[in-house]
Amino acid sequence: MMRKGSLWGLIFILLLAILSGCSGKDTPSSGKESGETKGGDSPKEPVELSFWYGWTGPEGEALEKLIKKWNDANPDIKVKGLSQSDYQKQLTAITGGNPPDVASNFGKDVVPWGERGAMMPLDDYIKKDNVDLGDFVPAALSSSQSQGKTYAIPIAMHVSMLFYNKDMLEKAGLNGPPETMGQLKEYIAKLSVKENGGKLQQLGLWPGVDAFTFSYSYGGSFYDADKKQVTPDHAGVKAAIEFGKGIWDQFGSKELDRFASGLGQYMSPQNPFFTGKYAMTIDGEWLPTFIKQFAPNLKYGIAPIPYDDNNPNLKNPGNVTTSVFYIPKGVKHPDESWKFLKWITEPEQMAEFTAAIGNLPTRTSLQTHEIYKDVPGFKEFLQYSSSPNLRSFPATTFSSEYMTEFSTQYNAILRGEVSVDEGLKRVKDKIQPLVK
Amino acid sequence: MKDSISGQTSLRRRGWTRREWHYFWLGLIFASPWIIGFLIFTVYPFFSSLYFSLTEYDLFNAPRWVGMDNYKAIMKDHNFYKSISNTLFMAFISVPITLFSSLLIAMLLNFKVKGINYYRTIFYLPAVIPSVASALLWTWMLNPDFGLVNIFLRWAGLPDPAWLLDPQFTKPSLILMGLWGSGAGALIFLAALQGVPQTYYEAAQVDGANWWHRFWKITVPALSPIILFQLIMGLIGAFQIFTESYILAGGKSNGGSLGGPGQSLLFYAVNLYQEAFMNLKMGYASALAWILFIIVMLITLLVLKTSKRWVYYGGE
Numbered sequence: 004m005m006r007k008g009s010l011w012g013l014i015f016i017l018l019l020a021i022l023s024g025c026s027g028k029d030t031p032s033s034g035k036e037s038g039e040t041k042g043g044d045s046p047k048e049p050v051e052l053s054f055w056y057g058w059t060g061p062e063g064e065a066l067e068k069l070i071k072k073w074n075d076a077n078p079d080i081k082v083k084g085l086s087q088s089d090y091q092k093q094l095t096a097i098t099g100g101n102p103p104d105v106a107s108n109f110g111k112d113v114v115p116w117g118e119r120g121a122m123m124p125l126d127d128y129i130k131k132d133n134v135d136l137g138d139f140v141p142a143a144l145s146s147s148q149s150q151g152k153t154y155a156i157p158i159a160m161h162v163s164m165l166f167y168n169k170d171m172l173e174k175a176g177l178n179g180p181p182e183t184m185g186q187l188k189e190y191i192a193k194l195s196v197k198e199n200g201g202k203l204q205q206l207g208l209w210p211g212v213d214a215f216t217f218s219y220s221y222g223g224s225f226y227d228a229d230k231k232q233v234t235p236d237h238a239g240v241k242a243a244i245e246f247g248k249g250i251w252d253q254f255g256s257k258e259l260d261r262f263a264s265g266l267g268q269y270m271s272p273q274n275p276f277f278t279g280k281y282a283m284t285i286d287g288e289w290l291p292t293f294i295k296q297f298a299p300n301l302k303y304g305i306a307p308i309p310y311d312d313n314n315p316n317l318k319n320p321g322n323v324t325t326s327v328f329y330i331p332k333g334v335k336h337p338d339e340s341w342k343f344l345k346w347i348t349e350p351e352q353m354a355e356f357t358a359a360i361g362n363l364p365t366r367t368s369l370q371t372h373e374i375y376k377d378v379p380g381f382k383e384f385l386q387y388s389s390s391p392n393l394r395s396f397p398a399t400t401f402s403s404e405y406m407t408e409f410s411t412q413y414n415a416i417l418r419g420e421v422s423v424d425e426g427l428k429r430v431k432d433k434i435q436p437l438v439k
Numbered sequence: 440m441k442d443s444i445s446g447q448t449s450l451r452r453r454g455w456t457r458r459e460w461h462y463f464w465l466g467l468i469f470a471s472p473w474i475i476g477f478l479i480f481t482v483y484p485f486f487s488s489l490y491f492s493l494t495e496y497d498l499f500n501a502p503r504w505v506g507m508d509n510y511k512a513i514m515k516d517h518n519f520y521k522s523i524s525n526t527l528f529m530a531f532i533s534v535p536i537t538l539f540s541s542l543l544i545a546m547l548l549n550f551k552v553k554g555i556n557y558y559r560t561i562f563y564l565p566a567v568i569p570s571v572a573s574a575l576l577w578t579w580m581l582n583p584d585f586g587l588v589n590i591f592l593r594w595a596g597l598p599d600p601a602w603l604l605d606p607q608f609t610k611p612s613l614i615l616m617g618l619w620g621s622g623a624g625a626l627i628f629l630a631a632l633q634g635v636p637q638t639y640y641e642a643a644q645v646d647g648a649n650w651w652h653r654f655w656k657i658t659v660p661a662l663s664p665i666i667l668f669q670l671i672m673g674l675i676g677a678f679q680i681f682t683e684s685y686i687l688a689g690g691k692s693n694g695g696s697l698g699g700p701g702q703s704l705l706f707y708a709v710n711l712y713q714e715a716f717m718n719l720k721m722g723y724a725s726a727l728a729w730i731l732f733i734i735v736m737l738i739t740l741l742v743l744k745t746s747k748r749w750v751y752y753g754g755e
Contacts, residue, residue: 120499260601264583
């Protein structure tokens with residue numbers, strides 16, 4: 004019997020060890036709390052917020068500067084920043100019940116996450132504190148909103164424009180950038196050079212570039228909210244795909260793959276646009292900053308995205324994407340989290356941050372701010388960001404899946420694995436059942 | 440002897456003695472870390488994924504029962520078929536090739552030449568390198584413009600494909616990478632080769648058997664249990680292939696979707712990851728996982744069943 008008793012004792016100790024191992028995480032903090040309330044004079048203990056953001060390197064440092072500014076001014080709410088570019092980890096933390104107090108994300112994830120309950124709706128706070136949502140660029144704000152709820156505040160926005168190499172255009176006898184899609188097509192033909200038995204040496208514009216941007220050039224739309232229909236087969240979307248396909252087929256997959264394989268890294272002096280492998284490219288507002296850094300001697304121009312020849316009212320089209328801040332579901336101090344979120348998206352902080360990292364601000368009131376005076380290319384981009392023809396991909400619960408599937412099928416169409424109609428039908432067949 | 444046997448049987452009739460119970464509990468306690476781990480980390484997830492596969496579950500909201508809807512949707516999903524065909528290609532083409540090359544390397548490393556230990560180390564080295572690092576290394580090796588592989592091919596006057604960019608060559612690229620790492624399998628074959636009694640070969644040589652006869656009639660049968668083991672492990676590995684595709688064909692270059700050019704590297708596990716963690720369809724992904732489980736189990740059973748015909752265990 005003694006032996007049996009010692010055996011149960013062993014089991015007991017083992018269980019105890021397991022249990023204490025599980026709860027070990029909470030013990031020190033609760034001990035600290037009780038200790039401080041006993042001894043301290045201040046009744047209110049400073050709240051510590053964890054803030055996960057996706058920026059790294061110099062961009063992360065710019066954000067840390069803001070965090071320091073906040074901490075100096077607010078001793079009662081201490082914010083601790085953590086650079087965490089893998090947004091998948093936020094999901095794990097939220098579902099695990101231990102989320103960061105404030106976090107950054109891409110605009111395209113806001114509604115899928117928000118509608119599923121991973122993000123806290125901010126409307127009550129916005130109302131209480133009279134945050135003027137009217138100051139935000141509509142296309143940027145709309146990606147954070149769904150069914151009357153706002154799940155995140157966009158801090159920065161991105162829009163693409165047409166970059167062109169002035170020397171190469173001049174050499175080809177072209178005067179100024181193309182304005183319409185028809186002209187763009189001619190430009191690409193003239194600016195693409197084959198040498199040595201048909202080997203592509205230089206390309207006017209990479210044909211697989213951006214079906215979303217060009218869809219808006221043709222007035223395309225991806226979702227009919229009234230009919231609850233996904234519309235990858237919308238005439239405008241189809242026209243954009245056919246445009247890309249037309250250029251792709253001029254050269255063929257084999258030649259393009261060969262050409263692409265010799266191209267250098269995007270974030271380096273070997274970027275194909277910097278080295279003259281591409282005469283034109285569609286890229287975002289950060290590119291001029293890169294050019295200044297990697298290819299200071301490049302003579303380039305920034306022009307509006309070309310539009311459908313038959314629809315002059317579609318002038319200055321574009322695809323807007325955003326970076327946002329949000330409060331995850333289940334945070335312990337929502338009021339304090341909001342205070343910080345509200346502060347960091349105020350005009351002053353937004354200007355400081357976006358100017359430092361070369362991103363566009365989402366507030367219209369900032370578009371004339373002098374802080375952007377020295378950011379290369381921002382004269383053109385700030386002006387462009389108020390164009391009424393900017394669109395963003397429709398914010399729905401299934402939007403990230405929709406974009407993935409669309410890109411996949413676009414790729415298959417370009418490579419001739421499926422016809423245009425069949426590829427778009429596949430997108431529709433896969434996504435339409437997700438509409439609720 | 441007789442006494443102890445009859446004593447045991449009578450004991451069994453009476454049930455366990457206190458001593459036996461004691462050892463039983465003691466054994467359980469020593470095994471308990473594994474038992475608890477197995478229950479929590481294997482049995483529980485196993486059955487909960489079966490449950491989730493019959494629901495619509497996005498991590499945040501409670502799972503909603505949908506019955507067989509996920510499985511029905513999978514049957515209509517072209518990504519599913521694409522991923523199956525890509526994966527089967529790797530299983531049925533890459534695995535035999537890698538197996539054969541491992542065996543070949545093992546036989547070469549079995550020769551008694553000077554410095555053989557260095558050769559063995561060199562061939563085993565790639566297996567030590569983490570798969571992410573080797574995948575990154577191979578993106579350089581296979582770069583169509585300045586990669587070593589194409590420099591050599593051009594020098595030899597052979598066609599130089601665009602390896603990782605051309606949908607027709609992406610999977611062969613992976614096979615090439617796999618061959619580079621076949622030293623790990625070769626090591627196991629080598630150990631087995633050294634267990635084959637030399638007397639067999641000597642006897643065969645006396646009987647006038649040539650190299651091929653000795654290989655085919657002695658080496659292969661003697662190694663057959665190891666071949667079976669490597670084949671099954673290789674097949675299971677092929678069905679779970681993920682890292683190489685994720686690194687080589689990841690994200691940005693393809694407009695955010697995984698799977699590489701023309702989805703030629705969309706393997707089963709990659710598709711599953713995409714559905715679960717990018718599209719937040721945990722129920723759908725669980726159903727995919729169960730289909731994978733059934734496929735792998737069936738193929739393994741099939742291999743085991745046919746193996747009776749070609750695997751020889753010593754002493755039989």
